[in-house]
Amino acid sequence: MTSNSVFLVNNGFDPYPFILLNLILSCLAALQAPVIMMSQNRQEVKDRKRSKQDFMVNLKSQLELRMLHEKIDHLIIH
Numbered sequence: 155m156t157s158n159s160v161f162l163v164n165n166g167f168d169p170y171p172f173i174l175l176n177l178i179l180s181c182l183a184a185l186q187a188p189v190i191m192m193s194q195n196r197q198e199v200k201d202r203k204r205s206k207q208d209f210m211v212n213l214k215s216q217l218e219l220r221m222l223h224e225k226i227d228h229l230i231i232h
Contacts, residue, residue: 168174
């Protein structure tokens with residue numbers, strides 16, 4: 155865009171509204187969009203698995219803490 159505007163002052167191959175540049179950028183965006191969406195879907199799947207693992211770890215630690223409380227309560231009573 156700079157070379158078209160500055161170096162080719164009056165004889166630019168793509169005049170001011172830069173129609174050709176807009177066409178190229180639109181095509182690039184159309185090609186990048188599916189790739190970006192696929193990578194976001196993959197990341198979403200990874201995040202879902204990670205959150206499920208975190209939930210299971212938290213659940214297991216909660217159960218272990220309950221067992222420890224029961225054991226301590228049992229020791230206190232006897």
